[in-house]
Amino acid sequence: MSERRYDGKVAWITGGANGFGAGVARRLAGLGATVVVSDIDSDNGAKVAAEVGGTFVRCDVTSYDENAAAVRSVIDAHSRLDIAFLNAGIATGVGIGDDFDLAGYRLAMGVNLDGVAFGMQVALSAMKDRGGEIVATASLAGLTSVPFDPIYGANKHAVVGLVRAAGSAYAAQGIHVNAICPGFADTNIVSSEAREALASIGIPLLQVDRVVDAFMAAIESGEGGQCWYIQPGRDIEPFRFRNVPGPRDDSGAPTSDHAGDVQQTLVDRGAH
Numbered sequence: 001m002s003e004r005r006y007d008g009k010v011a012w013i014t015g016g017a018n019g020f021g022a023g024v025a026r027r028l029a030g031l032g033a034t035v036v037v038s039d040i041d042s043d044n045g046a047k048v049a050a051e052v053g054g055t056f057v058r059c060d061v062t063s064y065d066e067n068a069a070a071v072r073s074v075i076d077a078h079s080r081l082d083i084a085f086l087n088a089g090i091a092t093g094v095g096i097g098d099d100f101d102l103a104g105y106r107l108a109m110g111v112n113l114d115g116v117a118f119g120m121q122v123a124l125s126a127m128k129d130r131g132g133e134i135v136a137t138a139s140l141a142g143l144t145s146v147p148f149d150p151i152y153g154a155n156k157h158a159v160v161g162l163v164r165a166a167g168s169a170y171a172a173q174g175i176h177v178n179a180i181c182p183g184f185a186d187t188n189i190v191s192s193e194a195r196e197a198l199a200s201i202g203i204p205l206l207q208v209d210r211v212v213d214a215f216m217a218a219i220e221s222g223e224g225g226q227c228w229y230i231q232p233g234r235d236i237e238p239f240r241f242r243n244v245p246g247p248r249d250d251s252g253a254p255t256s257d258h259a260g261d262v263q264q265t266l267v268d269r270g271a272h
């Protein structure tokens with residue numbers, strides 16, 4: 001494991017009051033970083049911040065303005081933002097059939113997708129011209145089909161798509177945007193019913209420390225646009241996506257020698 005130190009670096013963590021966010025706060029602070037914890041759980045957020053010698057800034061990630069205000073307060077206090085961990089998330093509690101509920105849908109998309117998009121937007125702007133590391137917490141549910149929770153699958157796939165695209169778009173500016181994609185882990189988000197069901201089919205829960213290891217691997221990789229999956233008993237590594245087959249003409253020949261570079265070409269030419 002890397003011995004890299006983070007003295008002088010400033011990290012902002014959403015959903016930092018519990019689970020993975022608190023784990024990353026403890027690890028980064030232990031390696032010398034200054035940590036700003038954000039959450040809607042002010043009691044635990046303030047406790048984690050005090051424990052790691054950092055500060056707590058309340059932020060409901062569903063609000064663009066609150067994300068912007070939180071990052072502004074990081075810059076006001078420390079004059080820099082080096083690492084953003086966009087991690088706040090909830091279990092949806094709603095389905096797409098008779099179990100659909102509009103308010104529940106909006107909340108799930110608001111926390112799990114808007115929260116990451118808004119946090120990324122304000123972090124990118126704070127890191128402009130100096131570079132930085134942005135990590136979003138997606139999930140294995142962003143890489144595979146999750147019939148038990150389609151709305152969660154939708155917002156976590158969206159986070160994966162956002163990270164892959166932004167990762168390519170911002171790497172040249174020295175801003176690395178990555179995702180971590182944990183399997184089921186031992187945090188508050190996993191209900192007792194889910195724990196029993198998983199145990200009954202031999203699926204162990206991940207420990208928070210392994211997810212923190214994946215976060216560290218992501219920020220130390222020097223790359224962007226990667227989605228690091230985490231499964232019990234397996235190495236932590238970026239998920240290998242299959243490339244989309246390129247276009248061919250009527251004769252079946254490839255239309256371009258550069259089909260694999262099409263996205264980069266559009267970025268380079270500023271095409272939106």
Ligand SMILES: NC(=O)c1ccc[n+]([C@@H]2O[C@H](COP(=O)([O-])OP(=O)(O)OC[C@H]3O[C@@H](n4cnc5c(N)ncnc54)[C@H](O)[C@@H]3O)[C@@H](O)[C@H]2O)c1
Nearest residue numbers: 015018019020039040041060061088089139184185187189
């Ligand atoms: N535990 C798992 O099995 C698992 C697996 C894959 C992905 N994830 C993802 O990991 C992330 C962290 O979850 P966790 O497992 O540590 O659970 P957790 O419940 O311990 O932590 C989530 C934190 O997000 C905070 N939060 C919720 N809504 C918020 C809002 N509107 N604004 C700000 N903060 C808010 C909660 O207060 C809590 O502190 C989530 O994005 C979750 O979807 C969890």
